Amino acid sequence: MRALCWHGKGDIRCDTVDDPTIEDDRDVIIRVTSCAICGSDLHLMDGYMPTMESGDVLGHETMGEVVEVGRGHTKFKVGDRIVVPFNISCGDCYFCRKQLFSLCDRSNPNAAQAAKMMGHSPAGLFGYSHMLGGFWGGQAEYMRVPYADVGPLKVPDGMPDEQALFLSDIFPTGYMAAENAEIEPGDTVAIWGCGPVGQFAIQSAWMLGAGRVIAIDKVPERLALARSAGRAETIDFSDEDVYDRLMEMTGGRGPDRCIDCVGTESDATASADSMLDKAKAALFLATDRPHVLRQVITSCRKGGTVSVPGVYIGLVDHIPFGAAMNKGLTFRMGQTHTQRYMEPLLRRIEAGEIDPTFVITHRATLEDGPELYKRFRDKEDGCIKVVMQP
Structure with a gap:
């Protein structure tokens, strides 16, 4: 598949990488239909976030169509459109039960590494360093979604991607x-x-x-x-x-x-x-x-x-x-407890209280991504928000 990958400070490339596969019974795989560049991604581009590795797939604002589900997964079925929160949460630890989803105790496999820097580890994040899990992100044609029975939200029929996409983060x-x-x-x-x-x-x-x-x-x-x-x-x-x-x-x-x-x-x-x-x-x-x-x-x-x-x-x-x-x-x-807010804010969109598309200034493909990272960082061409469709 094609994906936007980090190769060092200021070096973002559109590469061909391996397709993701199911690794746990609770996983799903989505075909990404829309993704976005976030201001937080610029901290990776500018070299501020440690423990990035060359070839890491970027992106944490993602939605798409389910194309494969793990054997133990029952929430979604193939063909469902879902929007995926940027943080990964198990749904059953002490913090998830308190709806403090960004503080999940179980979703970061590299928690010990994060704890050395912070005292404790927050949840794993998509596309945001190995200290926070090493999970490949969603600026790609496909993405694996761990703990997919917790957090990801089915998008109503008829709602355009661009109205739902920003429920993933911003x-x-x-x-x-x-x-x-x-x-x-x-x-x-x-x-x-x-x-x-x-x-x-x-x-x-x-x-x-x-x-x-x-x-x-x-x-x-x-x-x-x-x-x-x-x-x-x-x-x-x-x-x-x-x-x-x-x-x-x-x-x-x-x-x-x-x-x-x-x-x-x-x-x-x-x-x-x-x-x-x-x-x-x-x-x-x-x-x-x-x-x-x-x-x-x-x-x-x-x-x-x-x-x-x-x-x-x-x-x-x-x-x-x-x-x-x-x-x-x-x-x-703190990092956002995204899963707590997605459904209530979706209802506000459906009710016409807000149209989230007002922030979009640039629409592009993954191949345009490296150049648009630079435009977004340098605030050129009136670039406020980039949405990409792989």
């Missing part, structure tokens, strides 16, 4: 980010990063009762989408000091809820501290560029909530933890 991620922010009716919510997750966080903040949404970025197309589809007020951080502007907009109090949708790769030109972060990363003295996290902490109102859906990889420097403690901030974060 729609639940944006929604959980807003839910974690503990939004109360009328709250002012500030969201850093207007990429795909940021756009869904904006939509979700309104769904959960926000009174104002302020979106922060510098890319014109992203800011325009936040204003048009998201009805958000915007701040261009290349033109204005974010903290000063937020204080002006909120009468000096600060936003009630702040959401960091940027994560480890804050814009290296944003400020002196972000330029220093980039230099440290280049010299292997740090793993992350946490400029946005610092800004979120200083900007959030006293007693407010900070939600972090943006991916961080390892150690972060110079976090104003004293400010966070003295301001009484609450922090909520």
